[in-house]
Amino acid sequence: LFDEVKDTFVDIHEGTIVDCTLGYGGHSEALLEQNDSIRLIGIDRDDTALAFSAKRLERFRDRIDLKKGRFSEMIATIDSSDVRGVLADIGVSSLQLDHAGRGFGFEGEVLDMRMDQSASLSAKEVVNGYSQSELEHIFKEYGEVREYKKIAALIVQQRMKKSFESAKELATFCAAHLRRAKIHPATLVFQAIRIEVNGELAELEGLLDTLRRFRNCRVGIISFHSLEDRIVKNRFKEWSRNCICDANAFRCTCGNDHAMGKIITKKPIIATESEIRTNPRSRSAKLRVFDIG
C-alpha cells in the first residue's frame, strides 16, 4: 500500500509525522521525500530494523528522530502538539520474516518470533511452556484456528517426548496434523503465537488509547489480519460518534457533539492487483484512515 500511504499524508506540509513501525524505512523515506518540510519520528522495537533504517535515511538526518521501543509506550512520550500525522503498518516486516534466525517463517531455524530480541518471552517458552488450556486460548482467540483444541493437545503430547526447537519443526508438525486449506496449515498457529509473544493486540489498543489525546492529526493504520482490522474499525467508529449516551437511553442528553473527527475510509483501502502480483504479502493488508479534528 505504498502509494496509498503516500496519498494519505500528501497534504501535510508542516509539523511532524510519526511512523510507529519504521521497519526498513520504506514508508518513512517516501514521506520524507514527498513532504519536504516535515520532520519524522520513526519508532521500532527491533534493533536490526532501526540500524537498517538509520543508514537508509541518513540523508534526512536533520529531519528525523529514530526511537527504539514499543509504539504503545513511545507514542505517549512524544509532544503531540506538533504531530500532524501518525502511521502504523503493524505486523512483521519482510526483513524479519525472511531471516531464518528470527523464527517468524515456516523455515525458521529457531523458535523465537520476538520483534524485540531483548524481550523475555519467546515462542519457545509459549510452545514448550504454556499449559494446554493457555495454548487453546491463544490458538482460538489470536489465530481463530478451527481445530484449536486438537492442535493444543497434540503439541502438549509431543513436547513430553521432545521439546520443540525450531519454527520449521513446528510448521511440519502442524502440516502433518491440521486439515489442509488454501493457506499453509501452520499459518494461523504461527499468527497466534506471534501475537502472544509480541503482545500485538494490546500494543494496538495502547496506541489507539493514546491517540485519543491528539488533535489536528491524520491517522493511518495498516493491519494484516481481521482481529486487528476489527479493533481499528471499531475504534474509528467510536471516535466518530457524536452521541455517547447509553444505547438504551430514551433520548440524547450528552450534547451530541463528542466526535473526535471523521473517518476518511468508509471501507478499508486494499492493495491493487498489480501490487499483489509483485508483493503477495500485501493481499491481506488493509489501510484505514481517520482525521482527528
Ligand SMILES: C[S@@+](CC[C@H](N)C(=O)[O-])C[C@H]1O[C@@H](n2cnc3c(N)ncnc32)[C@H](O)[C@@H]1O
Ligand atoms: C510491517 S513492518 C513495517 C514496514 C515499514 N512500513 C517499511 O516501510 O519498511 C512492521 C515493523 O514494525 C515493528 N513493530 C511491530 N509492532 C511494533 C510495536 N508494537 N512497537 C514497535 N515496533 C513494532 C516491527 O518490528 C517491524 O519492523
